[in-house]
Amino acid sequence: MSTRAMLFACWIVTFGMVAATVACAPAPVPVDERRPDPGTVVGSPRRLASYPALYTSTSRAERVEYSSRGPAGEPTVVSGALLVPRGEPPPDGWPIVSYAHAGDGGDPACAPSLSPDLRGALDELLGLVSRGYVVVATDYQRSSARGPHPYLDVASSSANLVDAARAAVASVPGASNRWFAVGVSQGGHAAWAANERATDSELRLLGSVSLAPQLDMTDVATDAARGSLSPERVVLFPTLVDGASSTDPSVVPDNLYRGTLSRRTDAAAPCLGDSGAVGTDDARAVPAADYAPATDEDRVRLTAALDARRLPRSPATAPALVAFGGRDSVTSPERTRAAVRAACARGDRVTVLERPDDDHRVGISPEVLDWITALRSGATPRPTCGPEPTSPTSTGPE
Template structure:
């Protein structure tokens, strides 16, 4: 073996050792993850932490950065004003927190179903929000992801009850601050669809419900702010296929909570035959759900009488937004081709919020539907709010 070859092999050996050493250093948090210290003081006040366990299925980039995760049970407030236990997930970035603690972003999920098994905290994907959560943690934000009442926790889920879900959002922020201990009181929020209504409601409620917190702004994408119009469309037989699916979940959720909501007052025999399939979010029935939705006719789901229509209208009005001036600026993004939430319903909710004195920038996106709304401006908009820049408004 020549001296030159020996020297080359020595260099290669050194490089291999260096690469292995660097790789081991980078991947050590994955190979040997640390167990975070999680505060669980208990109590019954809104936001009080009842139980917290380490979330061990973090995405690899979170693991490498030493981010912390928790599945948390905490207290909130139900539609009647009574304490209720709910669940969710929280994340804290790795490293040293900035002065005042990590700013926190609440992520409010869209429709996942109405059963316990549907709860985002039950899956590694968090109901489709894990990618956004990872990006926010990487940008230096703590993150709170509530399941909402009745998803993953005792009791029934009041589907599309934005005020209740909004309190669940606020209390998830309180819980994350308690569990990790180094999270700021400054918060922002993002939510889409059902979560758009939840995060809008959390914005409105924050100043009254949680005066110790300091909201800087929320992004509401295709928000389910006011869907009272579903009742008139159901009576007229003009619900879209997507709206029939949403109506079925509204009726089933209401019937589970209130015996006055008799399912047969809101469905035909055709719908009743596939009702369990239409309600499913997990298990073998899920594979049949899309076909069952497609098979629903224009009049198969909705009130069968004036009395049933009045009862459902009253319920949806109790869910509707706005209810008060927003506590912080809002960016409302929606499409003019939305087949779940008619765009005029969102436009009207924005107009009413503006009339109450809210600071709102709304973007009515041509050709966009419900799930393809362009949210690329959301992270930059939220950063500007945390940076204290004046919020634009086109009220």
């Protein structure tokens, strides 16, 4: 585990009007004995260190911390970014988009709310704000002295997303209790999990959007044993293994990766995607021996831990949209299709947008925005599978 996870990391951000702003990443702290309700804002929000355009596009742009729950339901504190539209809210309030980002490695210093562009998500999120949504973007539970970041853990990722929506309702006058769960890659998995677990009567989930979701990564262990991981999966492998070990102590990272990949997790390692990190070009030169399970038992244990993260696991509580590329080399397109078939067999209402020529880079497209807008207006987009809507319908994305 990175030793940075246990340190107080600070650096100076200098961007346009935001010069010499100190951005600090304290390790997550446990909720005290009073155990505030999940979604309670902890401490005072701080202004995001970002581009000037952020402040002209929002009435509030803050880094907030809120109480949430970890993998075993234990209380914890999670950070995130809160963006509020300008102007007066509509009579029924601003709906909320609770956004879950793609993987960044899980170190506290890599939290998107500490990045000037929210680690690449800022433009898409401002697009949602301009359409009248309060956006709250969770950083997830990070790595800490307690252990690694629980990557793809169903319980904590869904709780972090739901509790972020609660925090937005509690702290933004004019916010509605109607909300959407939206996420990409790791976050697409979290959005789907939140849909399955959104049973809070104080919130009304209108729908979830999963973009290139990592719904089933169980084949990674087998591919690692065969020495056939794609370069994109080689980059992700240490984060995936560390996340599995956070909830399953039988998964031993030292038995699953080493060499170049082990050095990626040391104190000097940058966040996933940063300059200097192991990227896809570097990964092509990583020998298979650096990610081969030490024994077949290690492969079996990793497979079991990843299977515990596989979705779907239970019926969805609201309509779902899944968008993915047919050439995705991070998440198997066939496994995504299989997950959708399983959800359809349960009776879930799922809209599928498959782009045959796209890879893992799937964003909030106009079709996705149309689907969200239809649900916000009270219409029910016609799903690819599942029960036909009984309320006013729209044809939905083609």
